[in-house]
Amino acid sequence: MAPATGKRPTTLTDVARLAGVSIATASKALNGRNQVRASTRERVMVAAEQLSFSPNALARGLLAGRTGTVGLLTSDMEGRFSLPILMGAEDAFGRGSVSVFLCDARGDSFREQYHVKALLGRRVDGLIVVGSRTDARPPLPGRLSVPVVYAYSPSLDDQDTSVISDNVEAGRTAVDHLLALGRSRIVHISGDRTYAAARDRAEGATAALRAARLTPVGKKVHFGSWSESWGRSAIASLLAAHPDIDGVFAGSDQIARGVLEVLREKGRAVPEDVAVVGFDNWAVLATQARPQLTSMDMQLEQLGRRAAELLFSAMEGGTHPGIEKIGCSLVIRESTAG
Structure with missing residues (x-):
């Protein structure tokens, strides 16, 4: 020997x-x-x-001493956010190197605990936990035997490893784009105020306006719901009170679609009269809009890749406490590029 x-x-x-x-x-x-x-x-x-x-x-x-598997635990029932993150994670782990088990907790803490127990029973080498919204969430309970990375929704424990989209900077980028087009009468119509995503995007948007020595139309952010119907009703009432609106930053693509419908009904040309920016870059909405919608992309696949890299590092003994932010990107289409 x-x-x-x-x-x-x-x-x-x-x-x-x-x-x-x-x-x-x-x-x-x-x-x-x-x-x-x-x-x-x-x-x-x-x-x-x-x-x-x-x-x-x-x-x-x-695979030495490992099963070559990881668990991805989500509360995003529709897969709108979790599936792109899963795709990014699988890409980062490498073809044939690591398999990913996807479990949906459906926002139920008991179901989440059941899935965690089941995944640990399968001897997964690590866990990626994906939230359904960007609000911080409690960490998984107990002392787990494998490393955990929180994606999209950060852990409330600053000693945990979390990776999220930078919604504040994204809000700033969206409004900066409208400002660069020469728009100065800008309104921000967003979703439910109780969502961190809505508040963060509003923070970035108002910061950009403040830097340009402007205030949002109506002197406030207009919070409501994440729906086309809210986008329709909000822009209709705002146009009645402020007919000189020339730019709209919507907190989601659903809201933006409602805005576009009303602008078209009222004979406002987009983007000539009013430029519109949405959020999420949800292809089925953004590319089918009339005109096609400029939107902020949260780079969910990149977020998934980074979550996998951090988990991979933790599996090899690395530590990455705190929250890492992934920048969003602006996808320019006809609603601002006329």
């Missing part, structure tokens, strides 16, 4: 660190995935060679 050296085996984290890339990118490069640039792949392969680390070693390292 060879004498023990006491030196720990090289891990994927070591390769990623030496190559200056994320763990997910290193995994993709070593597994031959086509989403990696040639120069990046070469850098990863050189790092792996220097550390005597091979793709076979990657597979062994992933």
